[in-house]
Amino acid sequence: xxxxxxxxxxxxxxxxxxxxxxxxxxxxxxxxxxxxxxxxxxxxxxxxxxxxxxxxxxxxxxxxxxxxxxxxxxxxxxxxxxxxxxxxxxxxxxxxxxxxxxxxxxxxxxxxxxxxxxxxxxxxxxxxxxxxxxxxxxxxxxxxxxxxxxxxxxxxxxxxxxxxxxxxxxxxxxxxxxxxxxxxxxxxxxxxxxxxxxxxxxxxxxxxxx
Amino acid sequence: xxxxxxxxxxxxxxxxxxxxxxxxxxxxxxxxxxxxxxxxxxxxxxxxxxxxxxxxxxxxxxxxxxxxxxxxxxxxxxxxxxxxxxxxxxxxxxxxxxxxxxx
Numbered sequence: 001x002x003x004x005x006x007x008x009x010x011x012x013x014x015x016x017x018x019x020x021x022x023x024x025x026x027x028x029x030x031x032x033x034x035x036x037x038x039x040x041x042x043x044x045x046x047x048x049x050x051x052x053x054x055x056x057x058x059x060x061x062x063x064x065x066x067x068x069x070x071x072x073x074x075x076x077x078x079x080x081x082x083x084x085x086x087x088x089x090x091x092x093x094x095x096x097x098x099x100x101x102x103x104x105x106x107x108x109x110x111x112x113x114x115x116x117x118x119x120x121x122x123x124x125x126x127x128x129x130x131x132x133x134x135x136x137x138x139x140x141x142x143x144x145x146x147x148x149x150x151x152x153x154x155x156x157x158x159x160x161x162x163x164x165x166x167x168x169x170x171x172x173x174x175x176x177x178x179x180x181x182x183x184x185x186x187x188x189x190x191x192x193x194x195x196x197x198x199x200x201x202x203x204x205x206x207x208x209x210x
Numbered sequence: 211x212x213x214x215x216x217x218x219x220x221x222x223x224x225x226x227x228x229x230x231x232x233x234x235x236x237x238x239x240x241x242x243x244x245x246x247x248x249x250x251x252x253x254x255x256x257x258x259x260x261x262x263x264x265x266x267x268x269x270x271x272x273x274x275x276x277x278x279x280x281x282x283x284x285x286x287x288x289x290x291x292x293x294x295x296x297x298x299x300x301x302x303x304x305x306x307x308x309x310x311x312x313x
Contacts, residue, residue: 128284
């Protein structure tokens with residue numbers, strides 16, 4: 001798929017640094033691996049499989065709840081895993097692909113060549129999926145009204161985080177929009193572009209790594 | 211459909227979708243690689259690095275065009291409210307690196 005997307009070619013480009021412009025996505029993983037290293041365990045590869053497995057499990061739970069809801073004629077699915085995450089299938093896919101990115105980042109290249117880890121494509125993928133989820137939320141709000149707003153207020157967007165961490169993560173969006181949630185396509189694209197730019201800028205100091 | 215049948219059907223279909231996700235992620239790049247090898251020689255296997263570099267140079271414009279197509283797909287999905295197109299475009303940039311089985 002990389003080849004078709006042109007990124008296979010970009011990987012061999014004269015400036016492969018482009019592909020590393022999403023390096024900030026490694027930070028949570030590096031922190032986690034460092035914790036294990038304190039215990040004398042090299043967890044990079046095993047942890048990537050755990051993340052991939054967790055992603056598949058979340059995807060499976062999300063798909064099961066959604067399908068069960070559809071078969072039972074439930075309009076708005078808010079039970080089982082949907083009590084903790086509003087987009088478990090997207091979350092599952094992101095975790096799965098994140099684990100895959102971590103695994104491929106540490107694998108050597110054939111004949112000692114250098115293939116940069118493709119963190120920017122993963123970042124683009126994540127931003128596109130988050131914005132798609134946000135668009136779907138607005139459609140759900142139009143369809144279910146107050147019922148969906150109430151569900152949204154008590155359930156995490158994707159990852160159930162502590163309220164303080166969640167506030168910190170959504171702070172730039174609230175600062176830009178002066179409201180809790182983007183309500184139009186333009187606002188979603190605007191917010192995603194700002195987040196993308198911030199994350200790429202934060203990745204610049206990480207370019208020498210990997 | 212009753213409660214039990216619905217649950218069973220949901221479990222079976224979810225397991226199927228999850229397996230399909232794993233299979234597609236692993237197998238599609240390999241299948242694509244095999245298909246493309248019929249049209250583009252793999253100089254890396256025969257250690258002809260000079261020729262490999264020339265081939266990459268020749269294919270680079272195609273790569274950029276394909277990359278722009280994927281980005282256009284994502285943007286078009288937003289513009290015309292077809293989010294599935296955006297997801298499809300996003301999946302095309304899935305960070306998988308195909309390694310040759312012999313590498």
